[in-house]
Amino acid sequence: MKKIILLSCSVLLLWSCQSNAQQNSETNTTEKNKKMDTAVKAETIYQFKVKDLYGEEFDFASLKGKKILIVNTASECGLTPQYKDLEAIYKKYKDKNFVIVGFPANNFGAQEPGSNQEIAKFCEMNYGVTFPMMSKISVKGDDKNEVYQFLTQKSKNGLQDSEVEWNFQKYLINEQGELAKVLSPRVLPTDAAIVGWINEK
Template sequence: MRKIFILMAMVLGNLVIAQNEQVIYDYQVEDISGKEFDLSSLKGKKVMIVNTASKCGFTPQYASLQKLYEQYKFDDFVIIGFPSNDFGNQEPGSNEEIEEFCQQNYGVDFPMMSKITVKGKDMHPLYKFLTQKKKNGFKDSEVKWNFQKYLIDENGKLVAVLESNKLPNDPEVINWISE
């Protein structure tokens, strides 16, 4: 009897966790021009979310991100950049300055969003989803630096967290996009 009770408690516990899980489609954000961007518009696409900065040692990854986007954007894949000034004051500019920098220096045409906070008490709700297992159903994580990448599958579920030093064109990323 005790084994049955424990098993039932485990099943019910998993159901509660599953009910609390969210998907990326539950969120709206603001694009770099200040317009609402409903992430539910990405249903059926694989998504890479990246927190970006213009004055970081990883800033040259913009070039690789843009190349990856150009290569796979017609294969139901999208990259979304979220500028953030959370690490070493490496993104001090306004949204307009960030947009101009990205276009002039890297030809960025993948969706860029308004500057947000990706850690701490003012963390954007989307990043709470990305970093909290109770919300994403995958794992707890911490945004450790600029250009950390979150991979979202075509069902809106978080499936991987990649550190900043993992290049956008890493074979792991290419294989995931191509599967």
Template sequence: MKRYFLILALILGTTGIAQNDKTIYQFKVENINGETFDLNSLKGKKVMIVNTASKCGFTPQYAELQRIYEQYKDQGFVIIGFPSNDFGNQEPGSNEEISEFCQQNYGVEFPMMAKIKVKGEEKHPLYQFLTEQSQNGFKDSEVKWNFQKYLIDKNGRLVAVKGSSVLPSDPEIVNWIQE
């Protein structure tokens, strides 16, 4: 009987079911000012994680991200921006330049993190979690371009992935925030 449970535990562990306990709360990241940002501080909030870029056709989404953030931040919703230069060299600036750009052009007040890799060999551990079902217990995905959105529920679990062309104000996203 013991052997049966050991085999069952091994099978469940390799299917990702046992990984469902993993959340974004296990991660600490660096914010755009070089300070540690503990994602554990977001417990009980819905979170949208977005990889951003300043010189992209989707860059105007910063305005909508800020608008949605302002509208729902007092209702337990947070947006976190992760600048990345992984697509077409569209985020070449330093963290300081990115911060200044976001503030001057879009009045960004939602948390912005330090520039990271969201794909490839040097992919940040948070993005490994977001893109690998074996870690997130939800689904495999690939960051295909700037402004891809990852929706995280109040328990820190990945629940949806939205492509770059899906606007932050898309009814499906807004309905999810309001649930």
């Protein structure tokens, strides 16, 4: 009788160990899947559609496979001459899967006060800008545009939190539509940090 009881206890103990091991394995698998889901859920720039300076729809999905430099611009800023260098690198690399997208914004020192039409005229007349320019938006505060919510929030872009410091801050987007780098307004468009990144394979 004792042998039967001992045998039964051993079987129960073995079954319990196997059951716990299976539960632990399932828990670990679930946690791994959750981590993978979190990684997969990082957004890309391709989900956004905006209006350009002329009121036409601009779909970021049309830029798949390209490296993208996104910059907030202003017409009356000490950094406004950066338009010249932006246009220069755009012309040099636009045929090598690179594009610049400008977002005029009046968030800093009221240095972009004009209408979309006035901004378009200013860019063309003063700097011969040919890269895509979007309608004027807000890049900070309660009315921050959804593109800039993506660019500045790690929970959305998967890379880092940031604040737009001033006009002409640069956000670099890789060929998969993911945020790759954030560069301060004073980093020139012709800086090695940008040109080197464009040329990376």
